[in-house]
Amino acid sequence: MRRIAILGSTGSIGHSTLKICEAYPDRFAVVTMAAGSNVETAFEQCRRWKPKVMSVAREEDAATLRARLEKAGVGGVKVLHGPAGTVEVSTHPDVDFVVSAIVGVAGLEATYEAVKAGKAIGLANKECLVAAGEMITAEARKQGKPLLPIDSEHNAVHQCMRGGRMEEVTAVWLTASGGSFRNTPKAEFDSITVEQALNHPTWKMGKRITIDSATLMNKGFEVIEACRLFNLPASKVKVIVHPQSTIHSMVEFNDGSILAQLSVTDMRLPILYALTYPERIESDLKFNVLDLKQLDFQAPDLDKFPCLRLAYEAAEAGGAKSIALNAADEVAVAAFLSGEIGFSDIPATISAVLKVTPDVHPESIKKVLECDAEARRAAAEVVAHRRGVEAR
């Protein structure tokens, strides 16, 4: 029986994780949960799952939740809040597996503390690897506990890696849908609207990740994640555009063999894989091979998608540059979504922030968060400057 903590229980990955726990009640028990500010869903989850601990973002939300639970006669749930609450959720002694799916740097500390506490981790939080990957993977290796990727690409890589030994891997090929603008001429990039950018061809996702898919920055983050997770230099992590997103990624071995993983595009599959690894268990998430029809591939256009090039730079440098890449991107995407800057200003903003970011390697989560804050300040300045330029 896997005893699970879910960081980000009210989000999309949290939701899919609970679906799996529902489908396999004899295998998985939800022990603790951390939500954000969605008190209504947190309340329903407490009622349904009776976790030992539920943590929410703010103190007032915790008070509201406590009152509602009492009124509904739901006992035994310890309600906490804030970063300390999330850490208590992730390091709870009854937990052996932590699903890390809080979006943003908010998930960093709780995940790192869980790794230090010797928990196995299912990792869906991008920042854990992009901003603090060196620290977190080093600690996981020290603990001898797995960091299992919960996203279709790295999960595919993890599966393909089983076909050989780490030292036999010569390259990892991450597949990219190519985003909404794969076939859009570069000349039209300046005039891309928010509505166009939010229309992703394959996955339905949150706004930031949809824009990150359109700029290929999402793939850039995945390059960094793959570097950290599999301890590979950026030169060995490659990207190939594959519009159907059927092959989720590939691993190339020294003898010339390449293994690829295919499946339905459903997050429950990588979650199930992570929760049951090294076993696999029967699921209804079947892909019909006879439906394959046609798979297309092409090289990514780094000229049209400079974000991917910037990510490679940050992947090689690591440390503060990786942190700044993520932080500046978040600020730039928010500015694009609110109409402050144009689509092509996103990479321009990030590039400007990377230039002023020192090549240092923070060695604590606190230092990581400081670098993150500094990059956000720098990005906000660049955005303000670009708005000023446009206003003139």
Added chain:
Amino acid sequence: MRRIAILGSTGSIGHSTLKICEAYPDRFAVVTMAAGSNVETAFEQCRRWKPKVMSVAREEDAATLRARLEKAGVGGVKVLHGPAGTVEVSTHPDVDFVVSAIVGVAGLEATYEAVKAGKAIGLANKECLVAAGEMITAEARKQGKPLLPIDSEHNAVHQCMRGGRMEEVTAVWLTASGGSFRNTPKAEFDSITVEQALNHPTWKMGKRITIDSATLMNKGFEVIEACRLFNLPASKVKVIVHPQSTIHSMVEFNDGSILAQLSVTDMRLPILYALTYPERIESDLKFNVLDLKQLDFQAPDLDKFPCLRLAYEAAEAGGAKSIALNAADEVAVAAFLSGEIGFSDIPATISAVLKVTPDVHPESIKKVLECDAEARRAAAEVVAHRRGVEAR
């Protein structure tokens, strides 16, 4: 250092195996070899590789070879002949790995004896699995030694299987180029000429295997091989047409994940894999992922290719029916190549032979060879009858 016996050293697989031994002299030593009737090449191989034993097919060829070696001053090569000579090659005490690549039932006994002698086997001989698969795989399991497939499809399956445990495999998908007549309407099948049938789109191979590719019987044999090699029922071994032959095969797991293997189409790759397993070593057999471009897939048309349907029947029945499938096909293909029967008569002949073949399971190589001879007799009769029908 792998100490290797090559059964079929002068054939295509033998040639590729020697290329690999040449490229990695510190890893592989050729200890013994068995050739057929190509005395000239056998002589050159003795001079180059100085095997402890070289066996050829006929007594007179052995005498010629001995004389030539003596004249050339090449000492230390024991020259043998016939089935007993091939067994001595495959069971030589200094050998630990046998590459079984003699075409036809001639390779059966020597391979079976090698398995019984505890050698690891690299298997390129189809008949070992199609005609005697139950016996040979049972013996290999008993010995605890691997039977490593040396052909692109089963080798791909073997690689993909590493992504999970045997009991987690729900299906094996063998890819088929679809043969030369993938797009030929069924109505034209009766008038297919030998020249048309010998023109294979992807691989350059021998005549029989090229015709077997055109009828999809080759894929049918591979279905049987996969059933025996991986101990799967025929219902779990599926075929999908993939004209580019880039994905060499796939394995589907119970959770819904599918692993696929891709590589260049070069037999040295599966040979190298088998010789180094469970290690992989650096090779120059690289596939450029950026050249993938487009991969197509479609279901095989069992109506157009009845040989594949017949193979499934034989795979399920096993024993004498599998033996008869191979024997009758060899006779029918030879009759087609010599112009005695038409292309559509190939499956008709095999079907007729299967009907008269008893559902028995021979338990010795001798019994297998008797079944094989009986099926050939029956097939020759059917061919003679069909010629008679056509002559009228």
